[in-house]
Amino acid sequence: MLKRLSAALCLLVQWALALDACAVETLTLWHGYRGAERAAFERLIEDYNHSQVNVEVKALAVPFGGYADKLSAALPRGQGPDLFVFAHDRLGGWASAGHTVAPIDRYVSERVLRRFAPNLIDAMTFGGDLYGLPLAFKSPALILNTDLVHTAPATTDALVAEARRHTDRNRGRFGLAYSYTEPFFHGALMNSFGRGPFDRGGNLDLDSEANVRSIEMLAHWARDDRILPEEPTSTLVTNLFNQGRAAMVISGPWMLGEIAPEVNYRVVPLPINSESGRPLAPWVAVEGLFLSPWAENPAAAVEVMDFLTRRGSAERMGIDGGQLPANISAFAHPQLAANDAAMAFRRQLEVAVPIPNLPAMTLIWVPLENVLKKVVKGAAQPEAEMHQLQRQLSIDLARLERSRVRGESPAQMPAWLWLIPVALVLLALWAWRRYRLQLAAGWRSNRTAYLYLMPAVLGMLVLVFFPLLYGLLLSFTDTTVFNEQAPLWSRFIGLDNYVAILGDFDLWRGQGGERSLDFDNFYWTLLITILWTACNVMVSVGLALVLALALYKPIPGRAWFRLILILPWAIPNYITALVWKGMFHPQFGAINQGLQVLGLAPVAWFDTIGASFFTGVVTNVWLSIPFMMVVILGGLQSIPRELYEVARVEGAGRWFQFRSITLPLLKPVLIPAVILSVVWTFNMFNVIYLVSDGAPAGANDILITRAFRIGFEKYQYAYAAAYSMVILALLFGYAMWQMRISRTLGAVR
Numbered sequence: 001m002l003k004r005l006s007a008a009l010c011l012l013v014q015w016a017l018a019l020d021a022c023a024v025e026t027l028t029l030w031h032g033y034r035g036a037e038r039a040a041f042e043r044l045i046e047d048y049n050h051s052q053v054n055v056e057v058k059a060l061a062v063p064f065g066g067y068a069d070k071l072s073a074a075l076p077r078g079q080g081p082d083l084f085v086f087a088h089d090r091l092g093g094w095a096s097a098g099h100t101v102a103p104i105d106r107y108v109s110e111r112v113l114r115r116f117a118p119n120l121i122d123a124m125t126f127g128g129d130l131y132g133l134p135l136a137f138k139s140p141a142l143i144l145n146t147d148l149v150h151t152a153p154a155t156t157d158a159l160v161a162e163a164r165r166h167t168d169r170n171r172g173r174f175g176l177a178y179s180y181t182e183p184f185f186h187g188a189l190m191n192s193f194g195r196g197p198f199d200r201g202g203n204l205d206l207d208s209e210a211n212v213r214s215i216e217m218l219a220h221w222a223r224d225d226r227i228l229p230e231e232p233t234s235t236l237v238t239n240l241f242n243q244g245r246a247a248m249v250i251s252g253p254w255m256l257g258e259i260a261p262e263v264n265y266r267v268v269p270l271p272i273n274s275e276s277g278r279p280l281a282p283w284v285a286v287e288g289l290f291l292s293p294w295a296e297n298p299a300a301a302v303e304v305m306d307f308l309t310r311r312g313s314a315e316r317m318g319i320d321g322g323q324l325p326a327n328i329s330a331f332a333h334p335q336l337a338a339n340d341a342a343m344a345f346r347r348q349l350e351v352a353v354p355i356p357n358l359p360a361m362t363l364i365w366v367p368l369e370n371v372l373k374k375v376v377k378g379a380a381q382p383e384a385e386m387h388q389l390q391r392q393l394s395i396d397l398a399r400l401e402r403s404r405v406r407g408e409s410p411a412q413m414p415a416w417l418w419l420i421p422v423a424l425v426l427l428a429l430w431a432w433r434r435y436r437l438q439l440a441a442g443w444r445s446n447r448t449a450y451l452y453l454m455p456a457v458l459g460m461l462v463l464v465f466f467p468l469l470y471g472l473l474l475s476f477t478d479t480t481v482f483n484e485q486a487p488l489w490s491r492f493i494g495l496d497n498y499v500a501i502l503g504d505f506d507l508w509r510g511q512g513g514e515r516s517l518d519f520d521n522f523y524w525t526l527l528i529t530i531l532w533t534a535c536n537v538m539v540s541v542g543l544a545l546v547l548a549l550a551l552y553k554p555i556p557g558r559a560w561f562r563l564i565l566i567l568p569w570a571i572p573n574y575i576t577a578l579v580w581k582g583m584f585h586p587q588f589g590a591i592n593q594g595l596q597v598l599g600l601a602p603v604a605w606f607d608t609i610g611a612s613f614f615t616g617v618v619t620n621v622w623l624s625i626p627f628m629m630v631v632i633l634g635g636l637q638s639i640p641r642e643l644y645e646v647a648r649v650e651g652a653g654r655w656f657q658f659r660s661i662t663l664p665l666l667k668p669v670l671i672p673a674v675i676l677s678v679v680w681t682f683n684m685f686n687v688i689y690l691v692s693d694g695a696p697a698g699a700n701d702i703l704i705t706r707a708f709r710i711g712f713e714k715y716q717y718a719y720a721a722a723y724s725m726v727i728l729a730l731l732f733g734y735a736m737w738q739m740r741i742s743r744t745l746g747a748v749r
Helices: 002-022 035-051 064-077 088-097 118-123 156-165 183-193 209-225 234-242 253-258 298-308 311-319 328-332 340-349 359-363 365-376 382-408 415-445 447-474 496-502 522-552 558-570 573-583 590-597 609-637 641-649 654-682 685-692 703-712 717-748
Strands: 025-031 055-061 083-087 132-138 141-145 174-177 246-251 265-268 283-291
Touching: 025 035, 025 064, 025 298, 035 055, 035 298, 035 311, 055 298, 064 083, 083 088, 083 298, 088 132, 088 283, 088 359, 118 132, 118 283, 132 298, 141 340, 156 174, 156 209, 156 246, 174 234, 183 209, 183 283, 183 365, 209 365, 209 382, 234 246, 234 253, 246 253, 253 340, 265 340, 283 298, 311 328, 328 340, 359 365, 359 382, 365 382, 447 717, 496 717, 522 558, 522 609, 522 654, 522 703, 522 717, 558 609, 573 590, 573 609, 573 685, 609 654, 609 685, 641 654, 654 717, 685 703, 703 717
Parallel strands: 025 055, 025 083, 174 246
Antiparallel strands: 083 283, 132 283, 141 246, 141 265
């Protein structure tokens, strides 16, 4: 019997060991690839899974639009993938905040690092630690239309000379086209003069002489040489090149798939800067494989990174996926070596500079773009604007740094914070004791009605009141991108955000002769918001009233006119906003082309405060008239026609009828419609953001777009929440005032 038990025990142990040996560990990998890239990448994952039995990698393609937000939400909470593919520029913020990426130095050998160019390894490094392996790179280069340009320019002087030969602004032809007001593309000039936005120590150095010279060169190309199109976008650049109206463009590998088949082109590295003697060095974005700090088996995850960045894998991604592989040995493959475009981007990589992965870089993109727009249009001087930008960003960075330090400091929940839930419970008990009889009677008599209302009440609690309460609590903290994971009580700063918003009475910035209006000031933004709301409501209500009166009387084709006038309301407003933005384009827009046909000069719609304000008003009035017209038509149809017949019998004219009958009887309809219109217009984010984007330089931002920029461009979440609470208080005050006025008018009648 004992022998049998021993044999059974041995078999059990062997079976357990066999199960352990056959156990497969699963690693999750997130990526944002699509099309050929996704197919090639997932085939590599399958090959890896077939090559061994202990680890299985499951690849998940995440939609690119929400990829970054999903990573930022999941990883700090211990969720999400074991490893992921993403661009390197967010590395500094992730590494500083912690709980998002983990260093991999201990798992990577020098042999592996030798696969990559040194600048690509620099992109994956922060604070002296290596956080990932580069997988692919993307940087701009010069793309020539070989039917127009036969020899690649070697210097910027030759580039300008060649561009002048092909520029004819009257016919919409340009020698050079690129999105020159985007800091990503301007990096080629900045890096050819100096070190970009930061000095050797990583400190902000935007107003250096080198950076000022780069902007002066760009302004010379745009204003003096006039070789660049106005208001450039990537879509416009591609269209000009495909139509043969741009001889040269600066773009990256992403544009190659959009070039028309009939266009003959060639990719070459950017030329040498004639002023500095150094080559134009564009920013390079590096896609890397990063390790989650929550991966249970980091060594196995790094083994997957190693496999995906080997030469064979890189060759397959370059050939089948159309990537520019970070493993530079892959370019020796005959198929890649024979690809002239790929080899040109490979040569460009030798001088390209990785986008700084410092956390401060995220704050630079939008403000620097505003500066570039102002300077190229002659609305500002480069040196003064860069000095001002340096000061403003230094203030923002100091605020973020203070929040980071406070978030890292250990803090216990203050005892007084427990008073809040206790007070709420006591308030609920008091309300129940006082109103329990009324509530019980109401529940018994209206039980069915309450049950029907319950889903709507729950929806309001979850979707409206909870976010509102959370935003209110957030506004009393200093929450930023650096400390959002710290406990809420450790970020509490009281009313400081409200004091900073409401106490900023200085409408001017700068010193001495450099002083200019501060468009970020709350009271300037409030003034623009009030003017924006008043102009839109008055014009839209006035025009809607005129149209409603015209269509109220029976006229031939009245039904068709009503249908046509309601169409702008049926089309999604963001589509309408984009259409109007295109129509207001200073060079290719339908409005300016119409003015030129009439013999009038084209207008730079987004260069001045007044013209830019006008574009937003026109677009919003176009969107608002249908709603107001339908409301007023309904009110007109409710007025008894006998009143007009009596008035005509008494000899009253049309103006007297309108003033004494139509307008008073329309007030019950008009007042709620005007209140709604004021609230909607006050917070009309889409039109401002999509049409003018607050141009010039944020001067036409309204309160809601300013709050958005503070939260999602400056990453000061609590300050943006306080801004939103101020907006809510203003609208609540207006609604109370309007209701009081309405009651007063009703009492007088």
